[in-house]
Amino acid sequence: EDDVSIMEPSPKPTNPPPPAPKAEDYPRYTWSRDVEKVMHDMFKLNAFRKNQREAIDATLDGRDVFVLMPTGGGKSVCYQIPACVDLGKTRGVSIIVSPLLSLIQDQVQHLVSRDIPSYAYSGATALPDKRAIQDDLRRPKPVTRLLYVTPEMLGQSGAFKDILQQLHAKSQLARFVVDEAHCVSQWGHDFRPDYTNLGQLRDEFPGVPFMALTATANERVKTDIKSSLKMRGCVELKSSFNRKNLFYEIKPKHGKQVYADIQKLINSKFKGQTGIIYCSSKRSCEDVASKLKQEYGLPAQHYHAGLSREDRTKIQLNWQKNRFLIICATVAFGMGIDKPDVRFVIHFSLPQSLEGYYQETGRAGRDGEHSHCVLYFAYKDTTTINFLIDNGDGTHEQKATQRSNLRQVVQFCLNKTDCRRTQVLNYFGEQFDPRKCHKTCDNCFEGVGTEKQDVTEESKNAVSLVKEVFKDGVTMLHCVDAFKGSGAARIRDKGHDKIPSFAKGSHMEKGDVERLFQLLWTEQVLGERYEQNKQGFTNAYIKLGSQYQQVLNGKKKIFMTVGKMSQRKTNGGSGVGARTSRKSRQEETDEEEIDSDDDHDESFVQSTAK
Ligand code: ADP
Ligand code: MG
Numbered sequence: 001e002d003d004v005s006i007m008e009p010s011p012k013p014t015n016p017p018p019p020a021p022k023a024e025d026y027p028r029y030t031w032s033r034d035v036e037k038v039m040h041d042m043f044k045l046n047a048f049r050k051n052q053r054e055a056i057d058a059t060l061d062g063r064d065v066f067v068l069m070p071t072g073g074g075k076s077v078c079y080q081i082p083a084c085v086d087l088g089k090t091r092g093v094s095i096i097v098s099p100l101l102s103l104i105q106d107q108v109q110h111l112v113s114r115d116i117p118s119y120a121y122s123g124a125t126a127l128p129d130k131r132a133i134q135d136d137l138r139r140p141k142p143v144t145r146l147l148y149v150t151p152e153m154l155g156q157s158g159a160f161k162d163i164l165q166q167l168h169a170k171s172q173l174a175r176f177v178v179d180e181a182h183c184v185s186q187w188g189h190d191f192r193p194d195y196t197n198l199g200q201l202r203d204e205f206p207g208v209p210f211m212a213l214t215a216t217a218n219e220r221v222k223t224d225i226k227s228s229l230k231m232r233g234c235v236e237l238k239s240s241f242n243r244k245n246l247f248y249e250i251k252p253k254h255g256k257q258v259y260a261d262i263q264k265l266i267n268s269k270f271k272g273q274t275g276i277i278y279c280s281s282k283r284s285c286e287d288v289a290s291k292l293k294q295e296y297g298l299p300a301q302h303y304h305a306g307l308s309r310e311d312r313t314k315i316q317l318n319w320q321k322n323r324f325l326i327i328c329a330t331v332a333f334g335m336g337i338d339k340p341d342v343r344f345v346i347h348f349s350l351p352q353s354l355e356g357y358y359q360e361t362g363r364a365g366r367d368g369e370h371s372h373c374v375l376y377f378a379y380k381d382t383t384t385i386n387f388l389i390d391n392g393d394g395t396h397e398q399k400a401t402q403r404s405n406l407r408q409v410v411q412f413c414l415n416k417t418d419c420r421r422t423q424v425l426n427y428f429g430e431q432f433d434p435r436k437c438h439k440t441c442d443n444c445f446e447g448v449g450t451e452k453q454d455v456t457e458e459s460k461n462a463v464s465l466v467k468e469v470f471k472d473g474v475t476m477l478h479c480v481d482a483f484k485g486s487g488a489a490r491i492r493d494k495g496h497d498k499i500p501s502f503a504k505g506s507h508m509e510k511g512d513v514e515r516l517f518q519l520l521w522t523e524q525v526l527g528e529r530y531e532q533n534k535q536g537f538t539n540a541y542i543k544l545g546s547q548y549q550q551v552l553n554g555k556k557k558i559f560m561t562v563g564k565m566s567q568r569k570t571n572g573g574s575g576v577g578a579r580t581s582r583k584s585r586q587e588e589t590d591e592e593e594i595d596s597d598d599d600h601d602e603s604f605v606q607s608t609a610k
């Protein structure tokens with residue numbers, strides 16, 4: 001199976017990849033002057049960004065190129081410019097594979113407005129248009145520079161394949177470009193089965209160079225793309241994934257307060273500006289948008305895959321033209337949408353992976369201007385996501401990957417010490433010196449005088465407590481309260497105020513106790529099991545995790561930042577609220593109104609606000 005083949009080492013290149021040409025060597029190629037001219041005159045750009053020129057030269061040199069650049073980094077020109085450079089005899093048509101029709105249309109429009117002969121060719125193309133395109137491609141020297149296709153066009157045999165073969169025969173097939181190349185990979189966040197067959201083109205059209213572009217730097221995905229597209233010894237160009245102009249921030253999300261928080265944030269910092277609010281489900285998009293609009297007077301509108309195609313196009317267009325400003329969307333929204341002036345991206349719920357988080361936040365500030373990324377973190381949102389994973393149709397392995405992706409996200413949210421950039425970029429395999437952040441993330445901004453502390457002793461006590469009570473079917477919140485020494489009836493009723501580890505954490509801030517339990521969960525020292533009751537609510541019950549022995553016997557040490565939450569008293573905690581959620585079909589996860597246990601949020605806010 002696919003899962004297995006990915007685990008195998010990728011084939012070794014027969015030759016070491018040729019070094020990428022360096023900027024000092026210019027003008028170095030016969031086409032260098034031409035490239036400059038196309039950049040200035042046709043694309044109206046003043047200078048190349050890092051790696052753009054290198055990518056252009058490598059592909060014009062007939063090599064395979066792999067371009068890794070963050071979202072908004074400027075991948076398009078890496079293939080659009082070479083497609084327009086006249087190489088005399090070798091001039092030909094570039095075939096661009098792109099996953100979404102909306103994305104294709106956006107780009108074709110852009111190019112046509114610059115008088116660059118470009119077309120979209122897909123199942124949706126009208127027959128007369130198809131004919132016109134075919135007629136041009138059949139000429140000895142077609143006028144078409146860029147031909148955008150959806151991947152399924154290349155999977156089919158028939159008229160289109162014949163035309164490609166003719167182009168190839170007359171040396172007019174310049175290159176294959178695979179944009180959003182992570183769609184090839186099952187490990188990517190946006191797998192498209194049609195992408196997996198693109199490697200066949202290698203065999204069908206020998207000698208035609210490939211260019212693959214993606215904003216996904218994950219090693220596993222990268223290896224997967226290269227082997228799937230049979231790219232060997234290619235020039236690999238990787239730009240830093242740091243987005244200097246974005247400010248990253250994780251905020252606690254509790255109860256309905258979050259709407260007021262969003263309102264305050266937008267009205268104080270982004271009034272009259274454009275943003276995206278990512279929600280975890282269609283239902284949540286609608287709820288959030290209508291609440292913000294009706295109760296908080298914000299110009300918001302929902303967008304998700306459940307809407308008709310016309311509605312989606314209309315909403316997208318209206319947003320792009322600033323007819324309304326705030327779009328509440330599922331992650332389905334955004335790929336390839338080039339709206340340069342998105343000033344904020346808000347995650348209303350947890351992203352599914354760090355990779356997803358980075359892609360989604362990456363849609364802010366493409367124009368290079370300062371923009372803000374806020375994630376509202378509530379631990380209880382993990383219950384919903386875990387439930388979706390458990391009940392999803394993934395294989396056992398895929399579910400394990402999804403769970404570990406989620407744990408990484410939670411860990412990221414809980415890490416109040418390390419620079420956000422360092423955390424995410426490290427995940428992408430890039431070293432990042434936190435001094436270069438210049439206080440443009442919450443942790444660097446606020447990070448005075450907080451240190452990681454050894455909380456191994458506290459962890460042992462917490463684990464002992466869980467060991468004593470988990471068989472009684474209790475929630476994590478119950479354990480937090482018992483550890484803190486709460487006198488609540490719930491705890492007395494179960495006799496948990498009599499157990500040896502009761503109140504062992506009474507000296508700690510409640511927020512810190514919560515974070516300790518969450519941390520132990522992400523470290524797999526504690527775990528949870530999910531059960532649905534008759535009303536269709538999912539309850540999450542605490543259990544011991546696979547690592548609990550290691551903590552008890554002292555083999556595993558636990559470190560946590562302590563004290564920071566107490567500095568941010570007004571913010572309250574990270575909201576380990578009621579841990580129930582309504583029965584969820586994929587589309588129907590829910591946020592706030594399901595709190596059956598509202599008093600906890602309140603008691604928590606009080607305890608940290610004193
Ligand atoms: P990506 O596909 O990597 O997400 P795009 O190709 O859509 O990014 O480009 C993002 C934005 O950057 C676009 O608005 C584009 O015009 C702009 N851009 C790209 N290259 C340059 C450059 N060299 N100078 C100035 N702007 C650029
Ligand atoms: Mg792009």
Ligand code: ZN
Binds near residue numbers: 434438441442443
């Ligand atoms: Zn930082």
